[in-house]
Amino acid sequence: MENLVDAGTRELGRSGITVGPLAFGCWRFTHDHIRDARTALDSALENGMHLVDTADVYGLDWGGTGFGACETLLGAVLSDAPELRDQIVLATKGGIHPPVPYDSSPDALRRACEASLHRLAVDTIDLYQVHRPDLFTHPEAVASTLLALRDEGKIRAIGISNHTPAQHDAIREFLGDALATTQPQYSAAELGPLRDGTFDRCARDGVTPLAWSPLAKGRLASGEDLRPELIALLDELAAREEVTRAAVAIAFTLAHPTRPVSIIGSQNPEHLHAATAALRVHLDRADCYRIVVASDGEPLP
Ligand SMILES: NC(=O)c1ccc[n+]([C@@H]2O[C@H](COP(=O)([O-])OP(=O)(O)OC[C@H]3O[C@@H](n4cnc5c(N)ncnc54)[C@H](OP(=O)(O)O)[C@@H]3O)[C@@H](O)[C@H]2O)c1
Numbered sequence: 001m002e003n004l005v006d007a008g009t010r011e012l013g014r015s016g017i018t019v020g021p022l023a024f025g026c027w028r029f030t031h032d033h034i035r036d037a038r039t040a041l042d043s044a045l046e047n048g049m050h051l052v053d054t055a056d057v058y059g060l061d062w063g064g065t066g067f068g069a070c071e072t073l074l075g076a077v078l079s080d081a082p083e084l085r086d087q088i089v090l091a092t093k094g095g096i097h098p099p100v101p102y103d104s105s106p107d108a109l110r111r112a113c114e115a116s117l118h119r120l121a122v123d124t125i126d127l128y129q130v131h132r133p134d135l136f137t138h139p140e141a142v143a144s145t146l147l148a149l150r151d152e153g154k155i156r157a158i159g160i161s162n163h164t165p166a167q168h169d170a171i172r173e174f175l176g177d178a179l180a181t182t183q184p185q186y187s188a189a190e191l192g193p194l195r196d197g198t199f200d201r202c203a204r205d206g207v208t209p210l211a212w213s214p215l216a217k218g219r220l221a222s223g224e225d226l227r228p229e230l231i232a233l234l235d236e237l238a239a240r241e242e243v244t245r246a247a248v249a250i251a252f253t254l255a256h257p258t259r260p261v262s263i264i265g266s267q268n269p270e271h272l273h274a275a276t277a278a279l280r281v282h283l284d285r286a287d288c289y290r291i292v293v294a295s296d297g298e299p300l301p
Helices: 034-046 069-080 082-087 106-120 139-151 165-178 198-205 228-241 245-253 269-280 285-296
Strands: 022-025 051-053 089-094 125-130 155-161 179-183 208-211 261-264
Touching: 022 034, 022 269, 034 069, 034 082, 034 269, 051 261, 069 082, 069 106, 089 106, 089 155, 106 125, 106 139, 125 139, 125 179, 139 155, 139 165, 155 165, 165 179, 165 198, 179 198, 198 208, 228 245, 228 285, 245 261, 245 269, 261 269
Parallel strands: 022 051, 022 261, 051 089, 089 125, 125 155, 155 179, 179 208, 208 261
Antiparallel strands: none
């Protein structure tokens, strides 16, 4: 049967920006030394992960030293090695504003974007994403701020994250084809976007999904806190494909027809390299449905 795992390059929506199927996530980019940060980034790039996804808020939790810390570290790496800038599709996010907690009002979003540019020490952000929807800003105001930032050359493409399908519809109404990406949580353990309308919106609008936590924050690698039948099935497929369970789980996120990009969160060069085995995995339709059933814990009708 046909292999559904799509290892080809993807365009981010209709932005003209092309990336590989695996991206490097910087939520855990909380290295104590710039040398270790550089090692992780170099490893990601060597393994074809040219889309680098961070956020202004990264560093506030997960071992960081505060708001902006991960962007500042990435900016320090890029300042040390300016030749890396052109090898990266630089993605960041704004709109989480502790303790408010969300603020995408025009002034706040503009200030957030400009502060990210400063911390990252770059002139342009390739993909700027609204990290979480601000329930108290009209989507037309969010969209017009983002379009203005794009017209000023501060950002090249626009994305959203953690938006419900209805919130996607509302902001897309004002962004049109400028909406390039959406970033939901998606993995073999978190199937929401398959059935809640998120991927259907991507199919309808030509928006590229960026799957966050494709290993369910590492649980699909460790096997902790997951249905035993899901782990057993992923292990069976891993043995058949002669790869790790993590590689099968990452491959599953690449098997949807909307051609998601999988944002790998590892900071470990060995794990980053091993993740590329996902691109050699063959999962057919029956394999994918078996994963859905094992993840749901009940048969499909
Ligand atoms: N938009 C949002 O709201 C949102 C939320 C969360 C995350 N994200 C994005 O998604 C990215 C990925 O999230 P995540 O870090 O939770 O992703 P993940 O890839 O699901 O999990 C990564 C974690 O798994 C661990 N791990 C253990 N064994 C592994 C193996 N064999 N291969 C790879 N990793 C292994 C990693 O540790 P080692 O480092 O030791 O390998 C790391 O701690 C983030 O960096 C961020 O860019 C976005």
